[in-house]
Amino acid sequence: MKRMWNVAALGAVIVIGLGTFAFDMRDTKAEWDLAVTTNPEVWKDQTVNLYYNTEEGEKERFEVTIDQSQVTTDLNYIEQALAYDDEVDSSVRDFYRQLSGLSFVQSIQTPDGYIGIGQDGNKEIAVFRLNGQDVTKQIFGTDVNGASELMDSPWAGLFVRAGNVHVIYRDGYGENPVTKIAMIDEGAKQIKIETVKLQDEAISSVTGTSWAFRPYVATIDADNRFIPVSMTEQTSVTEGGETYLSEQEKAGLHAYDVETKQVVELMPDGDMWNATVYEDQLIALQEGGTELVVDLKTGKQSTRQVIDGSVGTTSYVGDQLYHARPTKEGAVIDVYQDGKAISSAVVKATNDEAKALLPSTQFYVE
Amino acid sequence: MIEVLGVKKRYRKKQVIEEVSFTAQKGEITCLIGLNGTGKSTILKGIMGLTPFDQGTVLVDGKPIDLNRVAFVPDHSTFPIHFTIEQCEAFMRDFYPKFDPKLFARLVDEFKLFPEDKLNELSKGTLAKVNLALGIAQDPDYLLLDEPFSGIDVFSKEQIVELFSSDIMEDRGVLITTHEIEDIEYLVDKAVMLNRGRIVREFDVEDVRFIHGKSIVDVMREEYGA
Amino acid sequence: MNLLKLLGWEVERATKPYLILITLLVVAQFAWLGFFLWSETNMYEEIRRTGTPDYVLTFANYLGGTPFILSIGVAVAAMVFFSFWIWYRDFQGRGTFMMRLLLMPQKRMIVFGAKLVTMMLMILGLFSVQWIALKLQYIAFSSWLDSQMIPVGGSFEQAIRFDGALSPMYPASFVNFLIHQVLIVLVILFIFAFVLIERSLWQRTLWSPIIAILMLGALIAVPVTAFFFLESRLFMDEMMVVVGLGLMGWMSVTVWLSRLYLTKKLSV
Numbered sequence: 001m002k003r004m005w006n007v008a009a010l011g012a013v014i015v016i017g018l019g020t021f022a023f024d025m026r027d028t029k030a031e032w033d034l035a036v037t038t039n040p041e042v043w044k045d046q047t048v049n050l051y052y053n054t055e056e057g058e059k060e061r062f063e064v065t066i067d068q069s070q071v072t073t074d075l076n077y078i079e080q081a082l083a084y085d086d087e088v089d090s091s092v093r094d095f096y097r098q099l100s101g102l103s104f105v106q107s108i109q110t111p112d113g114y115i116g117i118g119q120d121g122n123k124e125i126a127v128f129r130l131n132g133q134d135v136t137k138q139i140f141g142t143d144v145n146g147a148s149e150l151m152d153s154p155w156a157g158l159f160v161r162a163g164n165v166h167v168i169y170r171d172g173y174g175e176n177p178v179t180k181i182a183m184i185d186e187g188a189k190q191i192k193i194e195t196v197k198l199q200d201e202a203i204s205s206v207t208g209t210s211w212a213f214r215p216y217v218a219t220i221d222a223d224n225r226f227i228p229v230s231m232t233e234q235t236s237v238t239e240g241g242e243t244y245l246s247e248q249e250k251a252g253l254h255a256y257d258v259e260t261k262q263v264v265e266l267m268p269d270g271d272m273w274n275a276t277v278y279e280d281q282l283i284a285l286q287e288g289g290t291e292l293v294v295d296l297k298t299g300k301q302s303t304r305q306v307i308d309g310s311v312g313t314t315s316y317v318g319d320q321l322y323h324a325r326p327t328k329e330g331a332v333i334d335v336y337q338d339g340k341a342i343s344s345a346v347v348k349a350t351n352d353e354a355k356a357l358l359p360s361t362q363f364y365v366e
Numbered sequence: 367m368i369e370v371l372g373v374k375k376r377y378r379k380k381q382v383i384e385e386v387s388f389t390a391q392k393g394e395i396t397c398l399i400g401l402n403g404t405g406k407s408t409i410l411k412g413i414m415g416l417t418p419f420d421q422g423t424v425l426v427d428g429k430p431i432d433l434n435r436v437a438f439v440p441d442h443s444t445f446p447i448h449f450t451i452e453q454c455e456a457f458m459r460d461f462y463p464k465f466d467p468k469l470f471a472r473l474v475d476e477f478k479l480f481p482e483d484k485l486n487e488l489s490k491g492t493l494a495k496v497n498l499a500l501g502i503a504q505d506p507d508y509l510l511l512d513e514p515f516s517g518i519d520v521f522s523k524e525q526i527v528e529l530f531s532s533d534i535m536e537d538r539g540v541l542i543t544t545h546e547i548e549d550i551e552y553l554v555d556k557a558v559m560l561n562r563g564r565i566v567r568e569f570d571v572e573d574v575r576f577i578h579g580k581s582i583v584d585v586m587r588e589e590y591g592a
Numbered sequence: 593m594n595l596l597k598l599l600g601w602e603v604e605r606a607t608k609p610y611l612i613l614i615t616l617l618v619v620a621q622f623a624w625l626g627f628f629l630w631s632e633t634n635m636y637e638e639i640r641r642t643g644t645p646d647y648v649l650t651f652a653n654y655l656g657g658t659p660f661i662l663s664i665g666v667a668v669a670a671m672v673f674f675s676f677w678i679w680y681r682d683f684q685g686r687g688t689f690m691m692r693l694l695l696m697p698q699k700r701m702i703v704f705g706a707k708l709v710t711m712m713l714m715i716l717g718l719f720s721v722q723w724i725a726l727k728l729q730y731i732a733f734s735s736w737l738d739s740q741m742i743p744v745g746g747s748f749e750q751a752i753r754f755d756g757a758l759s760p761m762y763p764a765s766f767v768n769f770l771i772h773q774v775l776i777v778l779v780i781l782f783i784f785a786f787v788l789i790e791r792s793l794w795q796r797t798l799w800s801p802i803i804a805i806l807m808l809g810a811l812i813a814v815p816v817t818a819f820f821f822l823e824s825r826l827f828m829d830e831m832m833v834v835v836g837l838g839l840m841g842w843m844s845v846t847v848w849l850s851r852l853y854l855t856k857k858l859s860v
Contacts, residue, residue, distance in 0.1 A: 003600030006607055010717050017720020020727050021762070021769070074764030077771055081832035088827060101824050377795050416694055417795065417859035433697035444692035446605070447685070460597045461696045 028060055030354035032069040032330065032347055039343035040066070042335050046317070048324075048347055052361045060357060064347055095130040098137065102126065106167075107210050108158050109217045111279070115165055117158060117184070122151050127165055127184055138186045146191035150182050156229065157206020160222035161258055168196075168203050168229070168256070175245055176234075177202040198263060200234045201250065208277040218318050221280040224296035226255035228275075228282045231263065253284055255296070266294055266301065276316035285314055285321065291339060304339035315364050322365035329355075331363040367391050368413065368436075368508055368541060373422030375408055382408050383419070384563040392427075392507060392539040395530065395553050399544070399582065400560035401590060406543035407441075409560075410510045413541075414438045426508065434464055439501035441513040443493055447486040451479055451496055455503075462504050469534070470503035477525060491522030498526060508539040515546050523549055547582050557582050559589055594698050598706035603713065606678070610714055613670050614721050617663050624659035625729050629736050636742050648743050651730055651751035655758065664757050667722075671715055675783040678707050683791060683860065690791075691860045700855050704784065711780050712773070719761060726752075778839060781846040782808060788850050792857035811845060 032050060036043050043066050052060035061072040075083060095114050099105045102118030107128075109115075114130040125140040125147055140147045149171065156168040156179070164183050171178040179196040196203065207228040208220045231250040236243055251269035256262075267284070275284040282294040289307030294300070307314070312325035321336040324347075335343040347363060349355045368390040375383040382405045390396035398406045411417045413424050415431065416438075424431055445454045451474070458465045474481060477495040485493065494514055501509060515523050529535065530553050544550065551571075559567040566589050574580050632649060639647060654660065682690040693703045730748045737744050752762045763769045786804050793800035815838050822834060 003604045004596070006603045007596075007600055007713070010603060010713050014713070014716045014720045017716070017723045020720075020723040022766070076763075076765040076767035077832060078767060079765075081829040084827070085829040088829070093827065097825055097827070100826075378797060411860070414695060416691055418857060433695060438695055440691065444689060444695070446689050457601065457692070460601070461594060461698055463697065 028071050028073070028353065029351065030060065030062070030071075030357055031350045032062055032064045032354055033350045034064045034066050034069075035346045035348065036066060037344040037346060039335075042320070042343040043345055046365060048333065048345075049364045049366055050347070050361050051364065052357045054360050060361075069350075091133065092130065094133070095128060095135050098126075098128050098135050104155070105211070106155055106158055107217075108160070108208060109219050110160055110222045111219055112222065114217075115158065115160060117165055117167060119151050122148070125150060125184075127186060138189075140184065140189070140191060144189060144191055146182060146193050149193070150191065153180075156203045157209030159206060159220070159224070159227045159258075162223070168206055168227075170202055170204075176200075179203045194261065196256065196261065196263065201263070202232050202234075202247075203229045203256065203263065204232045204249070205230045207275070207282075218276060218278050220277055221296070224280055225258050226264070226266075226282075226294065226296045226299055227258065228253065228255045228266075228277050228294075228296070229263065230254070253282070253292075253294075255282070255294070255299075257299070264299075267292060274314050274316050274321075276319065278316075278319040281319060283316065283319060283321070285316075291321070291336075293339075306336050306339055307334075313362055313364055315366060317365060324363035324365070326358075326361075326363070330358065333363065333365065367427060368539065369423075369425040369428075370409065370413065371423045371425070373409070373412060373419040373424070375405070375412060375417070375419050382563050383412075385422075386560070386563070386565055387422075388558045388565060388568055390508070390539055390541045390556070393537050394555040395540040395542060395550070396556045396558065397542050397544065397547065397550070397554045397582075398558050398560060399547060399586060402545060404560040405563050406560060407512050410438065410512050410541065410543060413510060434462075435507045436510065437501045437504040437506035437508070438510045439497050439512065439514065441494070441497075441516055443485050443497065445485060448484060450482055450484050452481040454485070454496070454500060455481070458500055458503065464505045466503050466505045469505060470499055473499035473502060473529075473534075476529070489519070489522075491518035494518050495522060495525065498529070502529075502534060506538065508541065509535075511540065511542040513543055513545075515544060515549050527553065547586065551582055554582065557585070559586065561589065595702045595705050595709075598702055599709050599713075602678070602706045602710040606674070606710060606714060609674075610717070613667065614718070617667055617718075618721065618725050620663045621660060621725060621729065622732075624657060624663075625654060625732060628654050628657060629733065633736075633740050633742065636740070648745035649737060650744065650746040651733055651748060652746065652754060654729070654733060655751055655755045661757055664722075667718055671711070671718065672779075672783070674714065675711055675780050676787060678711060679784065679787040679791070688860050690858075694858065694860060701851055704850055704854055708777070708780060708784065712777060715776060716773075722761065726758075774839065774843075778842055778846070781843060781850070782812075785846045785850045785853075788853040788858060792853045792859060795859050807849075808846075811842070815841065 034043070034048055046065070048064045050060075050062040050064060052062075059073055063070045063072050072083065092114060095116065099107065099116045099118050102120050105116060105118035107114055107116035112131070114128075116128040117125065118128070119125050123142065127138045127140070129136050142148050142151075150167065150169060153169040153171055154173070156170065159166050159168070161183075164185055167182045167184065169180055169182060171180050179198055179202050181194050181196060183192045183194070185192065207230065208218060210217050231254050232247050233250045234245050234247050237246045252265055253267040253275065254263055255266055257264050266282070275282065277296075280296045282292075282296055284292045284294075285306070286292055289305060290303050291306050293302050293304065306321060307323050312323055312331070314321060314323050316322070319337060320342075322333055323336065324331045324333045327346075330346065330348040333345050333347065334341055335345075349358055370389070371387050373383060373386050374381070386405075386409060388396075398409060400406050408417060412419045413431065414433075414436070426432065426436060445457070449457075455467070455470055458470075459467060477492075477499060479492065479496060479499070485496070488496065498511070498514065501511075514526060527549060530540070530550065542550070542554075547554075554571050557567070557569055557571055558565060567585060569585070571582060574582075574585060632653075636647070682688060682693065694700065696703075727748075730751075734744050752758050760772060763772055786808055789804035789807060790800045793803055797803070819834070819838065823831070826834065
């Protein structure tokens with residue numbers, strides 16, 4: 001029995017230590033509530049993300065839906081896996097599983113389903129299409145003209161036209177980049193390459209193209225005439241007697257015009273908060289709460305006033321604009337579609353722990 | 367009865383036990399005799415499962431060995447050297463269900479041991495007595511002794527030999543290994559002689575003594591040519 | 593019950609070196625804290641005399657110091673060493689205690705169980721001592737600097753969170769803490785399996801440690817290779833299931849191997 005005292009003493013130390021640890025463990029009790037004021041349909045599958053950040057680096061994340069309020073910071077491994085399992089739609093799993101074996105991957109969602117393109121080392125390019133539940137795959141080896149060049153180059157993004165996937169890419173690394181477009185003809189098993197005429201500029205990315213796996217991707221119409229892109233420009237800088245090229249993001253909204261085969265400027269510089277490509281529209285929220293809408297089939301532009309004032313955070317989900325304004329108890333979130341307010345909801349801190357976080361919390365709908 | 371049937375054991379490249387079979391009866395003292403390095407200790411350890419045999423079986427009264435019924439006394443301490451005799455006893459009481467504290471107390475008394483002594487303070491002879499006391503106090507049906515007399519003083523030897531003829535050892539089967547047979551010549555009932563990992567002779571000591579007029583040492587001399 | 597009794601013996605036998613280790617750890621850390629505060633205070637005074645100091649100390653500065661990291665390293669190394677030693681000491685010398693343990697008319701696995709639980713108790717004990725010591729060190733740290741009117745930045749949690757060596761000690765949740773403990777158990781199981789295989793073969797071949805390493809190396813390498821093959825094909829949640837199954841597999845195999853060698857092949 002005497003010997004059990006050693007074990008008991010060690011056990012006591014462990015219990016005290018665990019107590020200290022449990023005391024230090026950050027376990028937030030804050031709870032929130034989402035109450036829909038008008039048009040509950042909009043909120044059925046929507047999640048409000050709450051970001052709490054302080055200058056000391058404290059972080060809390062919450063996800064609030066109409067059913068529940070969830071902490072997403074400091075999840076344990078099992079909860080993380082379950083949350084992920086929840087998030088990833090089983091219908092796209094097979095599609096992304098095929099893509100994930102590849103060394104480089106991009107994908108978009110069109111009304112006909114997901115289309116992805118990836119490359120396996122420098123051996124081959126694969127085009128995947130998800131139709132319903134089936135994933136089809138088409139391989140372009142190095143024997144196909146242009147495949148090698150495409151594999152050696154960084155890709156900016158994809159669009160679909162006349163049923164064929166087009167890859168906008170940059171030919172070669174380094175100075176004086178040339179932007180090219182590869183049309184991948186799956187029927188004829190050919191790759192046709194065209195150069196985009198640009199001077200000291202390059203297309204860096206195609207809006208709406210997904211580089212990694214993401215659960216929610218907006219749908220983009222095939223056969224849009226205008227393909228919204230981001231541009232970079234090269235300027236030569238002379239510093240300390242040495243001249244070198246500097247490449248920067250170019251301000252403004254740009255699109256590649258498939259018919260004239262040129263990049264057009266939709267909007268010169270100016271502050272823009274958010275932009276989204278949805279089906280055949282480019283919607284960009286500008287300073288002052290005006291929305292610029294570009295019809296990507298015709299190029300017709302229009303503006304409309306949406307939000308009054310500039311307080312709060314905004315985000316686009318599809319073609320819906322979510323505007324969250326902080327209030328004393330939480331936030332009011334208004335939803336706009338086609339320039340009209342379609343729904344409104346209120347996020348409230350339901351307990352004191354949540355109220356304490358309010359001053360440093362931001363609200364987003366994603 | 368302990369039955370050792372066709373056991374073999376190899377260490378690295380050396381076949382230490384070629385193929386050995388013998389028996390040891392309850393109520394008798396069986397002596398495994400052999401020069402140093404003939405595999406005597408290996409056989410005892412093998413029986414106890416301490417160094418498993420490569421082949422062969424060991425049966426105790428027709429069944430696989432039951433450590434409650436068979437005790438092993440090696441020629442060295444099996445406890446950490448800083449343990450006291452008391453601690454050794456406490457350990458035995460904790461894990462050997464048949465350990466008999468009264469019997470142990472009696473042996474401590476007879477051997478004139480001091481329970482608070484640490485093992486590393488004891489002479490070789492005293493340590494041998496402690497080992498023996500710990501083994502016998504398990505109240506086993508069979509007792510396996512490995513070289514109980516090697517390197518110990520003459521008085522300790524006498525005490526141990528005395529014990530063998532006392533009531534404490536009555537009805538127990540004893541399997542003993544030694545290369546110093548003179549000390550227990552008259553106690554041994556059966557001798558099993560080993561040479562180079564094989565049994566060269568297995569005989570009833572009484573028979574040899576009365577019929578052939580030979581002692582164990584005489585037989586050893588014949589066998590080992592010493 | 594026998595397992596508990598044997599645990600008592602094992603813990604008793606480990607007490608002395610364990611207490612020495614803990615004392616060393618705590619003394620080294622507090623000595624370093626003392627030195628750290630002394631030198632920082634001097635430096636701060638120096639700056640204060642020459643101008644306005646815009647210099648903020650955080651607890652992380654102390655935790656990032658070599659002596660502190662070294663003390664944690666020593667504790668980890670000591671526990672790894674003890675996982676080996678808890679077996680090897682029983683094979684030491686001529687008077688091998690292992691012989692006594694194997695002769696016990698008990699299931700041999702209680703020896704294994706008692707040693708495993710002893711190791712876990714000792715490791716959890718170290719965790720606990722460190723948790724308590726860190727809290728005390730933080731109190732000492734902030735109250736000393738407060739008294740010297742030296743600004744302190746950041747909180748205890750922040751310092752812990754951004755410290756690579758300590759973050760495994762402060763998992764985000766209790767479930768993760770348990771999972772970390774399971775991983776520690778797994779490491780110990782591998783060490784135990786190594787010792788038991790090595791000790792079973794040592795009389796037959798001089799290559800026994802190498803054979804043991806190769807066996808366990810294969811046991812580690814095969815699933816890890818399979819894992820890398822699968823990694824790019826699976827989603828995070830599926831991956832977690834695979835990892836979970838892999839860990840359970842490793843646990844069962846190491847325990848099974850240990851049991852096989854301990855009960856059938858071990859030789860003293």
